[in-house]
Amino acid sequence: MNRRAKYLSLLLTLSLMALLAACGGGGGGGGGEEPTPIPDITVTDSIAPVMDLELPYGEVTEGNSASQSITATNDGNADLIFGNVDVLTAPFSITADTCSGQTLTPASSCTITVSFAPQTAGFSSDA
Numbered sequence: 001m002n003r004r005a006k007y008l009s010l011l012l013t014l015s016l017m018a019l020l021a022a023c024g025g026g027g028g029g030g031g032g033e034e035p036t037p038i039p040d041i042t043v044t045d046s047i048a049p050v051m052d053l054e055l056p057y058g059e060v061t062e063g064n065s066a067s068q069s070i071t072a073t074n075d076g077n078a079d080l081i082f083g084n085v086d087v088l089t090a091p092f093s094i095t096a097d098t099c100s101g102q103t104l105t106p107a108s109s110c111t112i113t114v115s116f117a118p119q120t121a122g123f124s125s126d127a
Contacts, residue, residue, distance in 0.1 A: 040076035065117035074104040
């Protein structure tokens, strides 16, 4: 039986940070100025350890598929604005996405579901 094992790097989700809207200038240098509010992204997945930036699919036979979820949370104190998140190519695809084009207020989160559907035997990588 032909099998595949896949670890999808969650670094692709960290590229979301590059899609964030500008948050304003740098902070003040004293004089009682308030710090500039900034968003802060935390990315976790559905497989322990949740912050290892890998999304293991294990063994998936060709012709079948498996899905895993990635959650992005705004831990900052300003809005986090996402652009388009669809940066994958076959055999990977985003099958559900509540992040693209959205604005996350502080303490809110969104989820992306990534499917792996191999069509041939062997190892696949997102690199």
